[in-house]
Amino acid sequence: MASRIVALIIAGLVFGPLALVALRAEGWGVDWPALRFTVTQAALSALLSAALAIPVARALARRRFRGRGALIALLGAPFLLPVIVAVLGLLAIFGRAGLLNRTLGTELSIYGLHGVVLAHVFFNMPLAVRLILQGWQGIPAERFRLAQSLGFSARDISRHLERPMLREVLPGALTVIFVICLASFAVALTLGGGPAATTVELAIYQALRFEFDLGRAASLSALQFAICAAAVLLASRVALPSGLGAGLDRQVAFGPAGWRRIADAAVMLAASLFVTLPLLMVAQRGLPGLASLPMAVWSAAGRSLAVALASTALTVAAALALALARRRWAELAATLPLAASSLVLGTGLFLAIHPFAAPERLALPVTMLVNATLALPFAYRILAPATARIEADYGRLADSLAMRGAARLRWLVLPRLAQPLGFAAGVSAALSMGDLGVIALFAGQGGATLPLMVQQLMGAYRMEQAGAAALLLVVLSFGLFWTFDAWGRRAAT
Amino acid sequence: MLQLDLTVIWDDFRLTADWTASAGERIAIIGPSGAGKSTLLMAIAGFVPVQGHVRWNGTELPADPGKRAVTTLFQDQNLFPHLTVAQNLALGLSPDLRRSDGVDEALERVGLSGLGTRKPAQLSGGQQGRAALARALLRARPILLLDEPFAALGPALKQEMLDLVDQVAGDALVLMVTHDPADARRIAGRTVMLADGVAHPPMPTAALLDSPPPALRAYLGA
Structure with a gap:
């Protein structure tokens, strides 16, 4: 049930913006x-x-x-x-x-x-x-x-x-x-x-x-x-x-x-x-x-971290729900985002928001949503083989003990899935942390994420600050990946 | 009483069984490999779709394997490696691990006192078998199915485990798959011979093994 809803949401997130884009397109000249x-x-x-x-x-x-x-x-x-x-x-x-x-x-x-x-x-x-x-x-x-x-x-x-x-x-x-x-x-x-x-x-x-x-x-x-x-x-x-x-x-x-x-x-x-x-x-x-990084860079880092953590939670939850469904349609839904790109989704969402609100006010939630969607195929590919293996090894035993729903998730799936879950979360978090795509479309004054901040500093030829901000960015990205991955490994033992 | 009147069909594989067995009986299932011994057991456990009926005291067993009046000991993977022995046992009481009453007593009855906090990997093969039996004890279902769970143990240890099964099962009906006639002689009063797609009605074990029909003789090599 939950996986069906997730699949529908993803289809909506991919096809909704596409429909808006198709409606607004001025001519089909290439x-x-x-x-x-x-x-x-x-x-x-x-x-x-x-x-x-x-x-x-x-x-x-x-x-x-x-x-x-x-x-x-x-x-x-x-x-x-x-x-x-x-x-x-x-x-x-x-x-x-x-x-x-x-x-x-x-x-x-x-x-x-x-x-x-x-x-x-x-x-x-x-x-x-x-x-x-x-x-x-x-x-x-x-x-x-x-x-x-x-x-x-x-x-x-x-x-x-x-x-x-x-x-x-x-x-x-x-x-x-x-x-x-x-x-x-x-x-x-x-x-x-x-x-x-x-x-x-x-x-x-x-x-x-x-x-x-x-x-x-x-x-x-x-x-x-x-x-x-x-x-x-x-x-x-x-x-x-x-x-x-x-x-x-x-x-x-x-x-x-x-x-x-x-x-x-x-x-x-x-x-x-x-x-x-x-x-x-x-x-x-x-x-x-x-x-000596300016305050603006640190607050951009904070925004990036918040976006990365929220989109990771969404990605991993969606990937898990789809992987547990173990159906062809779930795999299809998880693959769908590969056909969309950051800027295409961004344009569609821009068209959706533009008539009602200033897009820069929703820059962070939109970035979070798009990052979560685009990381889904990777997270799914990490989790799906592992869930299939759990079912093959322990499915019958769990069935014979009437372990279903929440009990099965808590006492069988999550403990045995900890390592791939940590890895998937690490990949999603690092991808989101480093993403420079849809945020470039939406960000207004003072709303930049860290990657965008680096790009803006580069554009202003403030190379020393750009370098320092980039170093901070790479430390945070790999740090997020390492933290989640290590957590998964520890929980798995 | 277990009443079987079933046919399993899988591509060109076919297996029928039409007989009954009473509570408290110990019945062995013997026959060539590939004949469908495990399939018969999995059909009773609810993992293989059947045509016909599997009834306990006149009522059809439910489709959900977890709701059947059955405890199954599989060939392997009977314990979750990430849970402690005590948690593995408590799953026999409630699938969400909310209860743990009686776990210690069950451990004691199978000779595993004090080992509840260990993980299955820290137990020997025989101890793992004992833990699975202890959970069967807690589940207290009227039918116990053994799909050769002790096949990997040495002969002496296996006999010990069979004696423990006999003792733990009490009033429950035990159906056990085996490829070793000695297992059948050890605890089973009656034995089902499975050959050529038919699970024949149970016969007294000693008589069957002493003068086996041709199909069984070919398998036993006697």
Whole structure:
């Protein structure tokens, strides 16, 4: 019953704004430059991320060394990193006055298509590594032993074992990254812009925020929805991998010696530098200013925390209700938000609120609601397999003891689900904490969240304060994730 | 009295049973693996849909397994690992753990005095079986179903557990699946032979095992 209501609310939250957008759209003309750029950058980002990820995944799959687990965990970090923080870190390295230009004495610019793609690769290459690594570990160890007993060379192994696996895994990984990058807003906002580098999401923001052209914003939102829906349909035809959780420790001993050993080490070193260096730069640049942050930044942090905690509660409750329903329609409802984007939902809600109240007065509740909706697919994917396992292992025993409803939830489901619940809550909280999407549409004077505050400080070229605020943001995001995750682990023992 | 008049159909699997058993009886169910011993038990417990009737003293058993006049000991997973032994027992009194009267006495009767605060993982296999039996004691249902819960125990320990079952069950009807004729001889007065899709009416155990019909002889290898 509860899960049906949740499913209906989610359908309403996704389709309601869409209906408003469709009603208000002024003409169905397509903004071709924005569409072209959106698809181009997403395709390039997906291809580059996957191409760079393959050697890293292979090195991780065939080598065993101290710190390997930590490196794999590190590759999960960009997924939770606030986009604006990563952008600041990348600017510190690749920007006009960044590390690279100063070392080489060049004046390369990071703004434009290549900057957008670079940021997307920073986020998605690690994700691709984790997805492809699962493919490698899905090859049975016996197969490798057989290959060794037949005297296969590294090239033979690649031809008979690895390439067939990649042909199966890559379409899914490429699709996931392509879909993620289609709805890119914060990266395009900070590193793109101008007629040559504007995504549809960014165009929606500009139409609403600068031109206050509601009709054009609605048309663009309809276009963005069409793109996302097409991408989700495409994704449903490809076998999608799930990069969250999963044991990554099975033994496959097939690391060839010689130069390949050095190459693997170099690849892994480069990948870890690529992921950690921007973060270290943020820490180094932000630390001095942390003590003298203005009050406005602290109150923005407070607003962000409140939004993150409230949206986490909503997301986890909804994901749990849907996961417990264990029905096809529940899974469908949990997947629905993937077809919506932050700015499309935001535009729809803006249209709904605008006639009745000043949108900036509802900025925080709307942000909370949109964040909760958009995090739902991830939380659901974490909880659903775990609830299915609980039913398989203990469902009959609980049935035979007449444990139903609240008793079953309290004495069976919640205790056994504590660990995935903590993980799901941590992911939702970090995603919401770092989100820079719908809040940019709604926030008025003095109502910014922390990510928006960082972006505004950057825009005002107050880089030291921006750096310090970014450091605070990343500490809070990872702190939230760590707190929830550790709570889940502790409760599970 | 348990009155069975049922057919289970699953794709091309078919199982029928048409017989009765009285309160206080100990009945073994024996037969080749895959013949449907567990299926018969799960049908009585309410986990497998049946055509026909499963009645206790003339009344049809309710559809909800938790409301049936039945306690089931499964092959494994009889205890929740996250709850203490005492909490696992108290689930036999009320599913929301609001009552705990009699838990200590039940623990004492199965020889687990003082172990109520432990988690199941801190018990040996035999002790886990005892805890599950203690909960059956608290549930006090007229039918006790054993789906080989002691199969993983050594022979001596298993005999000990069967004796405990006999003692704990009291007036309840016990139906136990087994693949070991020694188990049947140990406590079961009558035995059901299950072969070729039919659960035959219970026969006196000694007579059945001493001169088994052909289907059972093939299984026993005697």
